[in-house]
Structures are given as C-alpha cells and as structure tokens.
Amino acid sequence: MNAAEKLVSRARHGRFDEVLPDLMSLAKQPDGDRSEAWEATAAAIQVLSWHDRFAEAATLVEQLIAKDGPLGAELCDQDVPFTTVFLAAELHAGQPAGPRLLAAVDRLPEGSVLADELSWLAGELTNRPVEELLPSHFAWGGPSVPLDEEAEQLVACDYGSLDDQGKYALWQALTKANDFGRAHRIVEATGEVPDRYAPCLWMAGWYATRGDLVRGERMLLAARGRWWPYMKWDAIPDDPVIQPVLRLVVSDRVREQYLTRPIGPEAAEKNA
Numbered sequence: 197m198n199a200a201e202k203l204v205s206r207a208r209h210g211r212f213d214e215v216l217p218d219l220m221s222l223a224k225q226p227d228g229d230r231s232e233a234w235e236a237t238a239a240a241i242q243v244l245s246w247h248d249r250f251a252e253a254a255t256l257v258e259q260l261i262a263k264d265g266p267l268g269a270e271l272c273d274q275d276v277p278f279t280t281v282f283l284a285a286e287l288h289a290g291q292p293a294g295p296r297l298l299a300a301v302d303r304l305p306e307g308s309v310l311a312d313e314l315s316w317l318a319g320e321l322t323n324r325p326v327e328e329l330l331p332s333h334f335a336w337g338g339p340s341v342p343l344d345e346e347a348e349q350l351v352a353c354d355y356g357s358l359d360d361q362g363k364y365a366l367w368q369a370l371t372k373a374n375d376f377g378r379a380h381r382i383v384e385a386t387g388e389v390p391d392r393y394a395p396c397l398w399m400a401g402w403y404a405t406r407g408d409l410v411r412g413e414r415m416l417l418a419a420r421g422r423w424w425p426y427m428k429w430d431a432i433p434d435d436p437v438i439q440p441v442l443r444l445v446v447s448d449r450v451r452e453q454y455l456t457r458p459i460g461p462e463a464a465e466k467n468a
Contacts, residue, residue, distance in 0.1 A: 200235035201428045207239065208431060208462040212455045216243045223256060230264050234271040235429040241277045245284065245434040246455055254285035258296065265303035265310075272308035277434070279313045280330055284438050287326045294321050332394070332435035332442070336401040340375040351378055355386050367395040376402040389415060393422040397435060397442065404444040412445030417453060425460050432459060 197205070200222055207215040222236035237260050244253040257278050264271045271278070282300075286293040297318040304311035320329055327333055343351065347369035350362060358366065367390040370379045379399060383389055390396050396419035403412035416436050423433045432454060436442045457463070 197428075198232050198235070200232040200239065203236065204239045204429055204431045205462060207243065208425075208458060208460050210455075210457045210459070210462075212243045212246070212432060216240060219243070220256070223260065230267075231270050234260060234264065234269070234274065238274070238277055238427075238429040239431040241281050242430075242432045242434045243455075245437050246432065246451060248288065248437070250281075250285045250287075251289040251291055254281050254289070254291060254296065257281045258300065261300045261303050261310075265300070265305075268305045268308070272304055272310050274310055275313045276331060278310060279317055280438065282314075283317065283321075283326050283330055287330075287438075287440065293326065294318050297321075327440050330435075330438050332397050332439055334371075334398045334401055335374050336398075336441050337405040338374060340377070341373050343369055343373050343375065347373070355382055355388070360391065363391055367392060371395045371398045389418040391422065393419050393424075393433070396422060397439075400436075400445055401439070401441045404441050409445050409447070413447050413450055416442070416445055416450050420454055420457075420459060421463070423460060430460075 200219070203215050203218050203222065207219070219236045219240040223233055223240050225233055237256055240256060241253045244250070244256075260271065261278070282291075282293040282296045285291040285296075297314045301311050301314045301318070304314070317329060347366065350358065350366040350369065353362070355363070355366075366382075367379070370376075371390075371394065376399070379390075379395075380402075383399070390399065396415045400412045400415035400419065403409070403415060419433070419436070425431075436446050436450065436454070458465075
C-alpha cells in the first residue's frame with residue numbers, strides 16, 4: 197500500500213476533510229512516485245466534489261495531465277474520475293468542458309485509454325446533455341419497459357421468501373426496466389430497500405423527481421452503506437453530488453454522514 201492508498205484508507209474511516217489537504221499535497225508533489233500523485237488526485241476529486249469545489253478539481257486534473265500525460269505514465273491507463281471531472285465543472289461551475297477535454301487529449305499519448313475516452317466525450321457533448329455522460333445516470337421520470345418472464349416471476353413471489361440472490365436479481369431487473377412503481381410498492385410493503393448501491397441511487401433519483409425528499413434522502417443514506425470501492429484510490433462515491441437529479445436529495449444530513457462516517461471496507465472492519 198503506497199502513501200496515497202494509506203491516505204485513502206484513513207479517509208474512508210470517516211476522516212475525509214482531515215485527509216483532503218494531504219491528498220492535495222501528494223497530488224501536487226513536484227517529484228517522487230508519480231503513481232502516488234494520480235491516485236491521490238483521483239481520491240481528492242471525489243472529496244472536493246462533496247464540497248462543490250468542482251472548478252478546483254478540474255484544475256487539479258489539468259495540472260496532473262500537463263505533468264504526467266506526456267510521459268505515458270499509469271495515468272494514461274485510467275478513465276473515471278479524470279474523464280468526468282471536466283463534465284462536472286461545466287455542469288456545476290459553468291466551465292465549458294469541450295475545449296478542456298480536447299486540450300487534455302493533446303497532452304496524452306495517442307491511442308491511450310484516457311486520451312480515447314476524453315476524445316469520445318468531447319464528441320458526445322455536441323449531441324447529448326452533460327448529465328447523461330456522467331456516471332449513474334438513469335431515465336428518471338421516463339417510461340418503464342416490460343420485465344422478462346423470469347423477473348415477472350420474481351415480482352409475483354412473496355418478497356420475504358426470496359433469498360439474497362433472488363432479491364438481487366429482482367432489484368437489478370426493476371432498475372433495468374425502470375419500473376419504479378413496483379419497486380416503490382415493494383419498499384413500502386416490506387420496509388426494505390434495495391440491497392445494492394446502484395438500485396438505491398436509481399430509486400433516490402425517482403423520489404427526487406417526484407419531490408419526495410424524505411424518501412430520496414433515505415435511499416442515498418442506504419446507498420452509502422452498500423457502496424464498495426472499485427479501485428484502491430476509490431475513497432467516496434461522488435455520484436450523489438455530481439448527478440443533478442440526485443443533488444436534489446443531498447441534504448445536510450446526507451453530506452454529514454458521507455463525509456464523517458466510515459464507509460466501504462473500513463466500515464466493515466469497524467463493524468466486524
């Protein structure tokens with residue numbers, strides 16, 4: 197575990213604000229292990245987003261790419277959050293993403309993962325809304341599609357009789373079909389919420405579009421307990437504060453719990 201990953205683990209113990217200055221310092225270090233710099237930057241982006249410091253996060257990534265991009269370092273093999281940070285800055289800080297995406301591409305090796313993804317996003321921006329290009333976007337408020345036969349059978353079952361695998365399959369199917377009506381009825385009848393992070397976000401967004409802030413807040417808090425890092429640098433999920441619909445139910449209570457309580461493996465460690 198390098199210095200950046202140690203800081204991320206400390207942060208996930210609920211000490212995000214305490215650790216953020218150290219992450220920023222490591223991200224901006226003039227020399228040393230540059231693999232630590234990009235990991236620290238990735239984690240810092242997530243925490244900065246929770247404080248609505250989107251412009252600062254985008255500038256941090258610009259500086260990182262300017263320094264390390266031409267070297268063809270590990271940074272060039274990454275995508276999220278370095279791809280989404282410019283989109284978030286456009287949406288929440290009024291800074292156009294297109295020119296910044298293309299400028300970043302020019303500093304990266306041709307054909308690298310990061311260059312290709314940034315170039316693709318720049319092209320998509322001319323045809324699609326920014327929020328659709330950000331992670332965890334769902335068709336909130338849109339129509340549902342029919343469930344397949346297997347999912348219909350799951351819905352017809354008594355929810356309490358389903359095992360964990362059955363419940364997982366049911367929530368995945370309802371989310372994929374955008375069938376909020378039946379999902380809401382299950383939650384109301386059983387008092388249970390989806391057992392995975394993504395379906396909780398999907399339901400939180402639906403409640404937000406309906407103006408039901410109390411239930412939306414509840415789903416975001418449930419999502420926090422179901423989140424698990426994908427990468428070692430993954431400190432805190434930033435979807436709730438990046439997606440405009442989800443931001444409608446990001447209350448002070450949500451921010452406090454996400455930023456001050458253990459999350460992911462550190463929460464599991466504490467509860468063991």
